[in-house]
Amino acid sequence: xxxARQAVAFLGAGAVSEALIAGALAGGVKPGDVWVTxxxxxxxxxxxxxxxxxxxxxxxxxxAEARIVVLALPAAAVTGVLEExxxxxxxxxxxxxxxxxxxxxxxxxxxxxxxxAARAMPSLTAQVGEGLTLLTPGASCSAAQGDAVAAFFERxxxxxxxxxxxxAVLGPLSSGGPAYVLYxxxxxxxxxxxxxxxxxxxxxxxxxxxxGSAAWLRADSREVATLREKVCAxxxxxxxxxxxxxxxxxxxxxxxxxxxxxxxxx
Numbered sequence: 001x002x003x004a005r006q007a008v009a010f011l012g013a014g015a016v017s018e019a020l021i022a023g024a025l026a027g028g029v030k031p032g033d034v035w036v037t038x039x040x041x042x043x044x045x046x047x048x049x050x051x052x053x054x055x056x057x058x059x060x061x062x063x064a065e066a067r068i069v070v071l072a073l074p075a076a077a078v079t080g081v082l083e084e085x086x087x088x089x090x091x092x093x094x095x096x097x098x099x100x101x102x103x104x105x106x107x108x109x110x111x112x113x114x115x116x117a118a119r120a121m122p123s124l125t126a127q128v129g130e131g132l133t134l135l136t137p138g139a140s141c142s143a144a145q146g147d148a149v150a151a152f153f154e155r156x157x158x159x160x161x162x163x164x165x166x167x168a169v170l171g172p173l174s175s176g177g178p179a180y181v182l183y184x185x186x187x188x189x190x191x192x193x194x195x196x197x198x199x200x201x202x203x204x205x206x207x208x209x210x211x212g213s214a215a216w217l218r219a220d221s222r223e224v225a226t227l228r229e230k231v232c233a234x235x236x237x238x239x240x241x242x243x244x245x246x247x248x249x250x251x252x253x254x255x256x257x258x259x260x261x262x263x264x265x266x
Contacts, residue, residue, distance in 0.1 A: 009062040012072035019127035021051050023156025026129055032085035035062040061134045064088040075099040082110045089115050089208045094145045096120050105137040116141035116235045118149050121167050123175045131157025172258045
């Protein structure tokens, strides 16, 4: 599957599909090599027009055109769609499921010989080329098939290959991670407005702070606490504000929210 252009079909046209499509196109994939499907014609037409990709309501027809078939579907819909498309898959195609909780063994037993299966957990930040995708090729995938899938997701960000059982453990930090960072950004912007800063300026400042901090974290391998201490002079305003966060148990709340099972709603 190596060097030739690889057509990709997204079965399902939700937010994750749109993020991956946008990132892949920005990363050099040709619009004519991308198919997307949806049951609702109006939504399908809107997605197809927005990205310039091919659209159809026929899952099997789209799958027949692709070397990589992405099941961007809820777990409950995966089995039915696999039965719909299995007989139309091209020889050597790889079916990539984004559904949480559908094991590779279940995918592989429903695919014809020669087709590979993989699981992936992408993030919505793929839409700006900074995605993070956890990828697990199945035993049915050859090295070339696994590499082709990884190369596609790398068009929109970073790919980390993990064991299948790690998806549930890593998900809150990977695909779910942007929600918590945006939650922090929202709070920073709100704090700016409390200080009398116009909301658009507060957003600009918070955005650059988060961008710069991420770049610093990527470039410097020292402990995160060491980097933070560089900003917080002893007795200064920064360390006093960190102390205020600690009094409100912000660190403990983050560890509790991300480190265990999702808290029950009241």
